[in-house]
Amino acid sequence: MHRVLERQIRRYLGSTAVPAEWQPLLQAISDAYTDADSGRKLLDRSLDLSSKEFQETNRQLREAKEQTEAIVRERTRELEHALSDVQIQKNKLEETKAKDEAMLLSIGDGLIATDKVGNIILVNKAFERLLGWKESEVMGKRMVDVIPHENEAGLRTPENERPISLVLIGESSVTLTKDFYYVRKDGTRFPAAGTTTPIVLNDMIIGAVVVFRDVTQEKELDRAKTDFISLASHQLRTPLSSMKWVMELLVQDTKGLSAKQLDKLNDLQISNERLIQLVNSLLNIARMETGKLQATKKPARITDLIAASCRLIKPNADKKRQQLIVDVSGTINEATFDSMLFDEAFNNLLSNAINYGDEGSEIRVKAEAKNGAYYVSINNKGLPITPEEKVKLFTKFYRSPEARSTVSAGTGLGLYIAKAAVEANGGMIDVESDAKMGTTFTFTIPS
Amino acid sequence: MKILIVEDEEIMRKALAEALTGAGFEVVQAGDGEEGLQKALAEHPDMMLVDIMMPKMDGITMLKEIHKDEWGAHVKVMLLTNVSDVAKIAEAMESGMGESYDYLVKTDWKLQDVIARVKSRLGMAE
Numbered sequence: 001m002h003r004v005l006e007r008q009i010r011r012y013l014g015s016t017a018v019p020a021e022w023q024p025l026l027q028a029i030s031d032a033y034t035d036a037d038s039g040r041k042l043l044d045r046s047l048d049l050s051s052k053e054f055q056e057t058n059r060q061l062r063e064a065k066e067q068t069e070a071i072v073r074e075r076t077r078e079l080e081h082a083l084s085d086v087q088i089q090k091n092k093l094e095e096t097k098a099k100d101e102a103m104l105l106s107i108g109d110g111l112i113a114t115d116k117v118g119n120i121i122l123v124n125k126a127f128e129r130l131l132g133w134k135e136s137e138v139m140g141k142r143m144v145d146v147i148p149h150e151n152e153a154g155l156r157t158p159e160n161e162r163p164i165s166l167v168l169i170g171e172s173s174v175t176l177t178k179d180f181y182y183v184r185k186d187g188t189r190f191p192a193a194g195t196t197t198p199i200v201l202n203d204m205i206i207g208a209v210v211v212f213r214d215v216t217q218e219k220e221l222d223r224a225k226t227d228f229i230s231l232a233s234h235q236l237r238t239p240l241s242s243m244k245w246v247m248e249l250l251v252q253d254t255k256g257l258s259a260k261q262l263d264k265l266n267d268l269q270i271s272n273e274r275l276i277q278l279v280n281s282l283l284n285i286a287r288m289e290t291g292k293l294q295a296t297k298k299p300a301r302i303t304d305l306i307a308a309s310c311r312l313i314k315p316n317a318d319k320k321r322q323q324l325i326v327d328v329s330g331t332i333n334e335a336t337f338d339s340m341l342f343d344e345a346f347n348n349l350l351s352n353a354i355n356y357g358d359e360g361s362e363i364r365v366k367a368e369a370k371n372g373a374y375y376v377s378i379n380n381k382g383l384p385i386t387p388e389e390k391v392k393l394f395t396k397f398y399r400s401p402e403a404r405s406t407v408s409a410g411t412g413l414g415l416y417i418a419k420a421a422v423e424a425n426g427g428m429i430d431v432e433s434d435a436k437m438g439t440t441f442t443f444t445i446p447s
Numbered sequence: 448m449k450i451l452i453v454e455d456e457e458i459m460r461k462a463l464a465e466a467l468t469g470a471g472f473e474v475v476q477a478g479d480g481e482e483g484l485q486k487a488l489a490e491h492p493d494m495m496l497v498d499i500m501m502p503k504m505d506g507i508t509m510l511k512e513i514h515k516d517e518w519g520a521h522v523k524v525m526l527l528t529n530v531s532d533v534a535k536i537a538e539a540m541e542s543g544m545g546e547s548y549d550y551l552v553k554t555d556w557k558l559q560d561v562i563a564r565v566k567s568r569l570g571m572a573e
Contacts, residue, residue: 234500238459238553239458246458246556
């Protein structure tokens with residue numbers, strides 16, 4: 001019998017025996033209890049299982065939640081790091097930008113940056129100092145409107161010819177300009193030199209940068225140098241011409257001098273003439289530098305000048321057993337040009353022909369009238385001039401390696417002077433050279 | 448024929464004087480513009496050889512003064528110059544009489560050629 005039932009019976013019956021008639025009923029109740037028990041046990045068990053399942057699910061959920069939270073925390077941490085890195089980069093960039101700007105703004109040269117239509121987008125302190133404008137007064141304005149650009153004579157450069165305009169339309173890249181003046185806010189001006197460069201991004205011109213400086217001091221220094229050379233040349237010429245005339249008087253005294261003494265005297269005269277030529281060249285260079293090489297045009301005969309120069313230089317040609325062959329086509333009448341400049345050019349070219357021409361070879365001088373001008377050419381046989389050399393040939397102090405190996409001493413000024421002299425006379429100079437024909441320099445005098 | 452040489456460089460002046468004397472001229476010398484002016488008006492030379500750059504008074508200024516004189520207005524002049532005197536030469540050419548001057552670049556002319564030129568301008572035989 002079920003314990004609970006038994007307990008209940010005992011409580012109800014006490015010690016009295018259970019009546020027999022009750023047995024089947026009691027058995028039925030006991031069975032019911034037992035069933036109930038089983039049922040309850042099953043239920044318990046089922047609840048238990050459910051509970052366990054629930055707990056398990058709960059646990060899994062919690063785990064999942066924790067994992068997710070951990071991942072979120074992790075991601076957040078990563079994002080924070082990334083963000084802080086970006087912040088650091090940004091700070092660095094801003095610092096660099098600030099430093100660069102500070103540098104640009106404080107460089108000694110004036111700086112202007114414009115956009116692609118020429119409006120000013122940046123200027124530095126030197127700009128303010130040199131031109132008298134404050135940054136705020138010029139930003140956004142067109143550079144060509146704010147800053148006039150003029151030449152020595154005060155002539156304003158037209159907008160479309162200004163370096164900034166040319167650079168912005170892609171007509172030229174880096175342009176170095178000198179010998180111009182900028183006009184300040186107050187209307188005064190100063191001599192300037194500058195470089196204008198396009199700002200290019202992805203193959204497109206998006207603006208331009210102008211860097212300029214005040215060259216007043218340089219100009220003054222230049223002028224002082226030139227004045228000094230002029231003065232020195234003048235001072236040098238005086239004793240040189242004295243010597244020339246005194247020696248001439250000595251030479252005329254043929255009775256008082258022995259042949260040997262006369263010979264030495266001749267040598268002195270030749271040296272003196274050379275010195276005079278050198279001083280003349282020096283002075284010409286000085287005048288060239290200041291742009292004051294002016295031609296005094298007077299009627300003269302090219303043939304006479306050529307003849308005189310050839311006569312003077314013949315001893316040098318004789319020394320190298322070179323033959324001077326002069327061809328003057330037909331009659332060359334008088335032309336109007338500066339004969340000193342002609343001599344300067346011609347003598348330089350002739351002396352080069354002799355110095356760099358081969359020994360025992362011919363030097364051919366030719367002068368002819370053609371195409372409304374006179375063409376004078378000098379040809380010598382010798383080491384040819386290469387095309388690369390031709391470009392540099394007429395520049396100051398340039399001496400090609402071939403030239404150096406032929407004549408070790410040379411100023412490199414001869415062709416520079418020749419070109420300047422020819423051009424001051426209104427002509428042009430050119431050179432042709434190959435191994436077979438040798439080298440021919442030709443220059444023109446407009447008639 | 449009397450020639451007045453106005454040149455401050457003594458050696459050059461002596462050389463010119465010797466060459467001219469040798470060629471038969473009577474030579475008077477002056478060492479600066481002031482002296483030149485004085486002697487020109489006192490001696491009335493047939494021709495003057497004048498240096499441009501001189502102390503006390505330069506050649507051009509001296510000539511301007513001389514030309515104010517009745518005699519001096521027509522005296523023949525040969526200017527002795529260094530090429531660097533371009534500015535002064537331009538000044539001379541603008542002063543009227545300048546047209547008739549000769550301009551000799553000292554370093555480019557031999558003495559004998561100077562003498563020949565003097566003779567030619569004075570209408571004398573070679």
